[in-house]
Amino acid sequence: MTRLRIRGGRIIDPANGVDRDGDLCVAEGRIVAIGATPDGFTPKREIDATGCVVCPGLVDLAARLREPGAEHKASIASEARAAAAAGITTVVCPPDTDPPVDTPAVVELIHQRAAAADQARVEVLGALTHGLRGAQLAAMGALAEAGCVGVSNAHQPIRDTEVLRRALEYAATLGLTVFLHAEDPWLAEGRMVHEGAVSARLGLAGIPAVAETVAVARILMLAEASGARVHFCRLSTAAAVDQLGAAQAHGLPVSADVAAHQLHLTEDAIDGFDSLAHVRPPLRTAADREALRSGLAAGVITAVCSDHQPHEADAKLNPFPETEPGISALETLLPLTLALVRDGALTLPRAIDRLTQGPAVALGLARGTLAPGAPADVCVFDPETRYALTESDLLSAGKNSPFIGRELGGSAVVTLVEGRVVFEGRGGI
Secondary structure, eight states: OEEEEEEEEEEGGGGGEEEEEEEEEEEEEEEEEEESSOOOOOOOOEEOTSEEEEEEEEESSSSSTTTTTTTTOOOHHHHHHHHHTTEEEEEEOOHHHHHHHSSSHHHHHHHHHHHTTSSSEEEEEESSSSGGSSSSBBBBBHHHTTTSSEOTTTOOOOHHHHHHHHHHHHHHHOOOEEEEEEOOOHTTTOOOOEESHHHHHTTTTOOOTTTHHHHHHHHHHHHHHHHOOEEESOOOOHHHHHHHHHHHHHTTTTEEEEGGGGTOOGGGTTTTTOOOOOOOOOOOOHHHHHHHHHHHHHTSEEEEOOBOOOOOGGTTSSSGGSSSSOBGGGHHHHHHHHHHHHHHHHHHHHHHHHHHHHHHHTTTTTTTTOOTSSBBBBEEEEEEEEEEOOOOGGOOOOOOOOTTEEEEEEEEEEEEETTTEEEEEESSS
């Protein structure tokens, strides 16, 4: 493998408390040194990172890659390439593919196609229940042996509390983290936006905030009883942040992430029936958005994810209630998180932590670090770039983003996965 040196950048590695200018040296796919070039190290390639930030490769906890089963929307190859161009070196695929990830064969298929793409790493969450139907437990042991990094039922509800309790107990015995979406199906089914002033004005059926908080309370009690490690996916309400913080203070092994768009958009974004802002969980109030930002800054929420859901154009062209939820979001993950720094909501090291170490810890993976000996998954980005996002900027097969036309700041310049340059943008080598 190529020996290379990334020279003259601002190196930020929150996992090790590093924030200084210097060089990063890589050999045999691993970090060799950080700060200064060791004696005798002769690189074959150099990357000039002057004016750029050098940090661990980003780890994205939720990206629908649409394969297998929905290749008309995107593919593992197209989305892994888009991830690499966004500075993301690890993406996590939820289990709601078609067929679902409830057998080792599907895990193997995804891993094979990710290896063939040879871009960002693709990790897989296995199904919590067979077929994601919420009735019978999936073969979690076999899924773990096949390489799943956790288990989830994606957006499919587990209505039977006894089934959920047994699932958490089984996962705990295997040491698997359970990734759960907190949404009460009785309060959310058949609805698609936040229940509030905007939904009332538009005549759209709303999902009340309590649909999330009721589900969070149920899961927290079962987590405590079972001893399972639970990670809450895509929190959206202020009350849920409060619940999670109280549970963490009580000593429960629970964590959470938030989608980047929830930190910027509110229910007002759907005004005019804008289907590009149709997401799940729905965009909520400005007060909820501020609580999510505060929870992220305080470390109650430890990860920002893209919640990437690429769609073909037709999926967003029907009347609002008939459109499919989701944003093509891999390539806005970094700039939207950097916008929080410009807004004063996060420091730059803390923002990078929530994109690297925070999600890596949730997955139990030794990534999100530039420590010597660690895999050389690296993102070099220019924090000063400014651009109006266009469809042509998106390498993802999905162009469904409400941020198209908006000015964004910050973009990846070079991305390394295990020491291999998988993306080179402006400047670089």
